[in-house]
Amino acid sequence: MKEFNLKASTIYLRLVTESDAEFICGLRNDETLNTYISQSTADVEAQKKWIINYKNKEKNNEEYYFMICRNDTDEVIGTVRLYDFKENPKSFCWGSWILNENKTKYAAVESALLVYEAGFSILEFEQSHFEVMKGNDKVHSFHLKMGANKISEDEINDYYIFPKLKYEENKIQYSRFLGS
Template sequence: MFNGVLVGKNINLRLVEVSDAKFIYDMRQDSKSKYLSVVNSGVESQVKWIQEYKKREFKGNEYYFVIESKEKESLGLVRLYDFRDDSFCWGSWIIKDGAPSSYAIESVLSVYDFAFYQLGFTKSHFDVRKNNDKVIAFHKRFGAIIIGEDNENYYFNFTLQEYNETRKKYIKFVAYNG
């Protein structure tokens, strides 16, 4: 049973709350967010967005997480959305400067564990802006396959089977190794 928190080895992912609006807004203003959709409308607008999101979360149509340290310091964000039959999309992934690089890997493992093992998806689809070289390289190393592109984005797929193989390589980052 999902209680709203994904427990990791060194981090947790907890569902976003309205009280996170300022943190989310600030993260979305950071230069690292240049590859995410633009958010210019202020904290109050973010509050309204979260209130609408919580309705989608309640229906099980979307999950938006704050990535936080075991000491509950907010370090980043990641979202699962666009659920299609056996496939899910994930993105809006951003981690604060200065956070250990292992937190990126651990947050991705938490996302895939949750989506594949708890929600029952068998595929993931997502897009990455073409000039976001570090994230493109990360996904390729992780085993995701580019299946298409347009002027702005590369489109990736990643299957449960591929994840099961990749997870073995990153097992030291996983809280539960079962």
């Protein structure tokens, strides 16, 4: 089992537990936040079962689901997940990225930087791949600004790659968000 110590200036990541089920249901079923994410259950017991099943994947190093928490109060403010681990090239997907209204101003930047820290530094991937639904304009801009490359699209999504080299560059350029 990998050890993660993922802390930035105003937020940190910790692995999900069964007791996060209610928060996750509320977050993913919040109509102001779920336009561009896949539908998931609003049933807390079903969500708990999903987390228990996920925990086996975590043990097998197949997937990691993190809660995003504030440093100042420990309040949980969102989620993010690393999954779909591939070989040749060694690449990870990330998503389930949601922050609620109690987020810190730069929680988005910090959580993305911590995802790359986990994927590249701890899990030793060479690149990241992910998709963003068409219409989620702010999120497309976010990824392009951070250095992702759009590689393809279909009617539903744009598909991006984020290379390890960009992560290395960002560690310096974005060091103030990481509190270093």
